[in-house]
Amino acid sequence: MAELVIVTGPPGAGKSAVASRLVELRSPSVLIEGDEFFRFLREGRIDPWLVESAVQNEIVTESAGAATGRFVTGGYWTVYDGVVGPWFLRRFIGASGLRRVQYIVLLPPVATCVHRVATRRDHGFTDEAATRHMHQQFDRAVLASRHTIRDPDVDADTIVHWITDLVRSGDAAFEP
Numbered sequence: 001m002a003e004l005v006i007v008t009g010p011p012g013a014g015k016s017a018v019a020s021r022l023v024e025l026r027s028p029s030v031l032i033e034g035d036e037f038f039r040f041l042r043e044g045r046i047d048p049w050l051v052e053s054a055v056q057n058e059i060v061t062e063s064a065g066a067a068t069g070r071f072v073t074g075g076y077w078t079v080y081d082g083v084v085g086p087w088f089l090r091r092f093i094g095a096s097g098l099r100r101v102q103y104i105v106l107l108p109p110v111a112t113c114v115h116r117v118a119t120r121r122d123h124g125f126t127d128e129a130a131t132r133h134m135h136q137q138f139d140r141a142v143l144a145s146r147h148t149i150r151d152p153d154v155d156a157d158t159i160v161h162w163i164t165d166l167v168r169s170g171d172a173a174f175e176p
Contacts, residue, residue: 004072004098005167006080006089009106010135011125012113017156018106019081022163026077034082035125037064048083049130061088062095069096083134086141090176102167103174105148106159110135146171 007019016033023031037060038048046053048060064082071078084092086105093101110132117131146166152159166172 002072002075002077003100003102003167004068004078004080004096005102005104005163005172006082006084006092007104007106007163008080008082008084008138009108010083010110010113010138011131012116012120013106013108014116014152014156014159015081015106018159018163019079021156021160023077023079025160025164028076030071030076030078032064032068032071032078032080032082034064034080034084037067037082047127047130049127049133057088058091061092065092065095066097068092069098072096072098085137086143087137089174093174093176100173100175102172103147104163104166104172105138105141105143106152107135107138107148107150108153109151110139147174 005022007015007022009015019031023029038045040063041056041060046056048057061084064080068078068080089103113131113135114128117126118128149159149162163172
């Protein structure tokens with residue numbers, strides 16, 4: 001069954017590790033790495049965590065939502081790995097054309113996120129202050145607790161199991 005599972009959270013939350021395992025559970029499936037949409041920006045790109053990037057972020061969010069929605073409506077079980085905070089969720093879903101998504105926020109302690117960002121390899125994002133800022137935004141966001149996995153001190157496979165259960169039960173469903 002085609003549907004969209006959004007795995008989000010601040011940098012260093014473990015989104016990519018979890019999303020890459022989730023996408024392997026069904027076929028046909030698609031893994032969309034949200035960071036790629038920011039890489040399309042060239043001249044005039046503004047770091048997305050800065051206040052002055054609001055309009056840019058809206059455009060990128062809508063573009064990512066539209067592309068993601070097309071895969072789902074095309075019959076693919078789709079996992080989106082990227083920063084889609086609750087403040088942008090309705091905009092993302094609206095652009096996708098979908099009526100319902102599965103929405104999961106990974107939110108380990110800020111110290112865990114900072115450590116992961118500082119020590120990961122093959123990733124261009126290393127800004128500690130921005131990591132702390134985005135963690136704070138997710139931590140303060142108004143969102144039903146059923147969408148958030150907080151302080152997971154377990155491996156990615158265990159989190160994948162939890163998410164699978166949330167999706168199966170419908171507890172992770174979000175309908176704008």
